[in-house]
Amino acid sequence: MAQLPTKNEQRSWPGKIPLTSLYTVGTGGQIFFHALKTQGKLIGTRCNPCEQVYLPARSFCERCFAELTEQVEVKRTGRLVSYTISYVDHDGARLRRPTALGLVQLEGATTLILHYLLSVDDSTEVKIGCRVETVIKPKAKRIGSILDIEGFRVVS
Amino acid sequence: MKSEPEPNLVRGTPLHEKPLRQGKTFTITYTPKLRYEWDMGQAIGRYLAELKEGRLIARACRKCERVMIPPRMFCERCFRPTDEWVYLKDTGKIFTFSLCYVSWNVKRLKQPEVPAVIEIDGASPGMGILHVVKRIAPKKVRIGMAVQAVWKPKPERIGSVTDIAYWEPIKK
Amino acid sequence: MSRRKVAVVGAGMTKFMRRALETPKELAWLAAKSALDSAEMKLDQIDCVVLGSAPDAFDGLHMKGEYLSDGCGGWKKPYLRCYVGGGTGVYAVAQAWFQVASGLFDTALVVCEEKMSSCLPHPQAAFLTIFDHITEQPLKPNLLWIFALEQTRYMQTYGIALEDIARVSVKNKRNALGHPAAQLGADLTIKEVLASEVMAWPVHRLMVSPTSDGAAAVVLAAEETARRICDRPAWIQGVGWCLDTAYWTNRDLAYPEYVEKAAWMAYRTAGIREPRKEINIAEPYDPFAYKELHHLEGLQLAPKGQAPRLLADGVFERNGDLPVTPSGGLLGVGNPIAAAGLMKICELFWQLRGEAGTRQVPGKPERGVAQAWGDLMQVGTVVVMGTKEPA
Numbered sequence: 130m131a132q133l134p135t136k137n138e139q140r141s142w143p144g145k146i147p148l149t150s151l152y153t154v155g156t157g158g159q160i161f162f163h164a165l166k167t168q169g170k171l172i173g174t175r176c177n178p179c180e181q182v183y184l185p186a187r188s189f190c191e192r193c194f195a196e197l198t199e200q201v202e203v204k205r206t207g208r209l210v211s212y213t214i215s216y217v218d219h220d221g222a223r224l225r226r227p228t229a230l231g232l233v234q235l236e237g238a239t240t241l242i243l244h245y246l247l248s249v250d251d252s253t254e255v256k257i258g259c260r261v262e263t264v265i266k267p268k269a270k271r272i273g274s275i276l277d278i279e280g281f282r283v284v285s
Numbered sequence: 286m287k288s289e290p291e292p293n294l295v296r297g298t299p300l301h302e303k304p305l306r307q308g309k310t311f312t313i314t315y316t317p318k319l320r321y322e323w324d325m326g327q328a329i330g331r332y333l334a335e336l337k338e339g340r341l342i343a344r345a346c347r348k349c350e351r352v353m354i355p356p357r358m359f360c361e362r363c364f365r366p367t368d369e370w371v372y373l374k375d376t377g378k379i380f381t382f383s384l385c386y387v388s389w390n391v392k393r394l395k396q397p398e399v400p401a402v403i404e405i406d407g408a409s410p411g412m413g414i415l416h417v418v419k420r421i422a423p424k425k426v427r428i429g430m431a432v433q434a435v436w437k438p439k440p441e442r443i444g445s446v447t448d449i450a451y452w453e454p455i456k457k
Numbered sequence: 458m459s460r461r462k463v464a465v466v467g468a469g470m471t472k473f474m475r476r477a478l479e480t481p482k483e484l485a486w487l488a489a490k491s492a493l494d495s496a497e498m499k500l501d502q503i504d505c506v507v508l509g510s511a512p513d514a515f516d517g518l519h520m521k522g523e524y525l526s527d528g529c530g531g532w533k534k535p536y537l538r539c540y541v542g543g544g545t546g547v548y549a550v551a552q553a554w555f556q557v558a559s560g561l562f563d564t565a566l567v568v569c570e571e572k573m574s575s576c577l578p579h580p581q582a583a584f585l586t587i588f589d590h591i592t593e594q595p596l597k598p599n600l601l602w603i604f605a606l607e608q609t610r611y612m613q614t615y616g617i618a619l620e621d622i623a624r625v626s627v628k629n630k631r632n633a634l635g636h637p638a639a640q641l642g643a644d645l646t647i648k649e650v651l652a653s654e655v656m657a658w659p660v661h662r663l664m665v666s667p668t669s670d671g672a673a674a675v676v677l678a679a680e681e682t683a684r685r686i687c688d689r690p691a692w693i694q695g696v697g698w699c700l701d702t703a704y705w706t707n708r709d710l711a712y713p714e715y716v717e718k719a720a721w722m723a724y725r726t727a728g729i730r731e732p733r734k735e736i737n738i739a740e741p742y743d744p745f746a747y748k749e750l751h752h753l754e755g756l757q758l759a760p761k762g763q764a765p766r767l768l769a770d771g772v773f774e775r776n777g778d779l780p781v782t783p784s785g786g787l788l789g790v791g792n793p794i795a796a797a798g799l800m801k802i803c804e805l806f807w808q809l810r811g812e813a814g815t816r817q818v819p820g821k822p823e824r825g826v827a828q829a830w831g832d833l834m835q836v837g838t839v840v841v842m843g844t845k846e847p848a
Contacts (some may be wrong), residue, residue: 139444140330142591146319149577150517153300154311155480162311189486191527194493194500234287295637296487297472297671298479310478314577316516323590333591353707355592355606361702381613381710383605385657391579397658400602402706413706415593415602423658427614447595
């Protein structure tokens with residue numbers, strides 16, 4: 130029988146995997162983030178045969194594989210398809226303030242977009258299907274990031 | 286049926302440093318927290334505990350008659366548990382080596398590191414471990430050279446392969 | 458044998474680049490679309506999709522296979538990802554071959570993609586975990602160590618000179634000048650290769666393939682479907698793969714036994730008895746100059762230790778007796794890990810059809826072998842393709 134380590138001896142080896150990633154947003158992403166940063170607009174791309182408008186803009190249709198070149202400006206308003214309120218961070222520790230997230234279909238797009246639900250906590254009444262509006266940061270604060278969008282605000 | 290892609294049909298947009306630095310190309314940088322506690326298992330647990338004591342240990346399989354280092358609780362050839370612990374010497378022979386001028390974090394080194402696979406005396410032929418060789422002019426390192434482990438002083442040993450600081454040629 | 462015959466009927470790839478603007482998904486789509494277009498097929502004619510891509514760490518995407526699926530045409534289709542490190546590009550074709558040969562599917566799309574530029578500060582960092590986390594990483598190893606250690610052993614065992622190794626870089630980078638997707642085609646001399654800086658002796662910089670972003674794709678089809686789609690299909694005559702132990706310090710690194718075993722598995726199915734005589738083109742995996750020679754010996758295309766001499770004698774040039782790496786390989790075209798292996802399959806497709814442009818091997822080649830390698834110096838993956846239908 131092998132000699133098992135006693136309580137005082139090491140049983141496991143601690144380590145890290147050091148990894149930093151640099152992601153480009155891609156050709157579709159360049160269209161979306163450029164319009165968001167410089168004009169505060171939400172741009173999707175249309176595939177006519179598949180009757181889809183993808184938001185954020187994509188360079189190809191996943192359904193029929195066509196190259197997408199027709200850009201569509203999507204409205205800032207839409208409806209809430211689903212939501213949740215998160216109480217823990219990704220290490221499992223309790224958040225000081227719960228975070229609300231919404232899955233939204235903006236008018237003009239066929240895809241859903243995920244972002245923060247603003248001014249919502251567990252005391253707020255949120256109804257699936259309610260109207261929401263995208264809140265976009267002022268131009269000076271926009272850098273070409275998904276966080277140029279503050280989140281969605283429930284419109285009463 | 287079309288033929289091979291002509292040069293202008295091969296697509297892909299090379300990205301150069303300038304648009305990246307100028308912020309014209311949007312990017313996101315992310316460093317995930319990847320921290321681990323790897324369970325050592327019985328074989329490596331004992332291997333490291335013995336290194337702390339200044340000893341090299343192997344496992345033997347009676348069926349294929351191999352004495353194996355690093356030790357393992359099952360023989361990967363016979364697919365059965367290995368049979369016994371075997372202490373080895375802390376000497377060996379260089380099986381292969383390199384002179385590396387680039388560090389682990391991609392920095393240029395003036396003096397090369399000499400990584401080597403060292404066949405340990407007492408184990409089966411060809412049974413080697415990865416380690417580093419020092420105290421020899423890089424140009425003089427040879428396959429087959431006899432080497433000796435140089436241990437860290439006992440208080441500095443923690444139960445790691447680095448409890449052997451390096452290997453050096455055996456002085457005749 | 459009741460297996461169906463399967464052929465490659467279309468191929469496509471992106472440029473191989475140091476860094477691409479495109480996301481991994483977009484790269485996959487560009488290659489997949491290009492392959493479909495070459496076969497004049499639409500996505501809905503594809504029955505299943507096989508993706509090959511190496512460690513998630515390069516692209517920095519967990520569950521890379523799932524992420525890439527819609528760029529690979531996998532939307533709502535039977536889709537699988539396979540992975541054997543650098544061996545993936547050729548292995549993915551073997552995987553797709555099963556799917557079609559089994560009779561379950563008539564057509565398959567195989568896509569391989571890698572975006573190594575995402576990895577900072579250098580893709581080498583993602584490779585560090587190839588070393589054992591407990592018994593090797595504390596030594597702060599550099600990835601170059603393993604290849605240099607293997608190259609030293611190979612050279613010393615057979616008395617090979619560094620000039621002979623450098624000759625591979627010269628040949629492949631020159632061959633790559635004729636490849637539209639090439640990242641590093643160049644006209645070099647042996648002297649220039651040896652003058653490049655020593656990374657880890659005996660490996661010089663110009664003996665190492667670059668890290669790259671890129672994707673490649675092929676379309677496979679069975680029997681009547683293949684003959685209907687394609688005027689000259691490239692039939693898959695044999696597939697093979699084999700893995701050696703992960704205890705790489707317990708092996709003699711001078712000879713890749715795992716490549717030999719994979720090769721014979723493929724050759725047996727293809728009915729090949731004398732590989733050196735029956736194969737017209739070879740595309741062995743060449744991430745390092747010495748590996749091409751190492752692999753040629755494993756592939757039974759040169760006796761042990763003799764590949765360097767045959768190369769020096771001109772046997773492996775494009776107009777030689779056995780052209781090797783007419784594509785320009787990883788050294789010349791680029792090395793986006795999985796896509797690099799599939800690039801070699803694409804090359805055989807174009808060569809067998811006489812469509813390889815300025816890279817075309819003369820004499821109407823009828824049969825070629827593509828081989829890839831990877832993991833911890835462990836895996837050999839082999840595919841034999843030819844103009845004749847398998848028996």
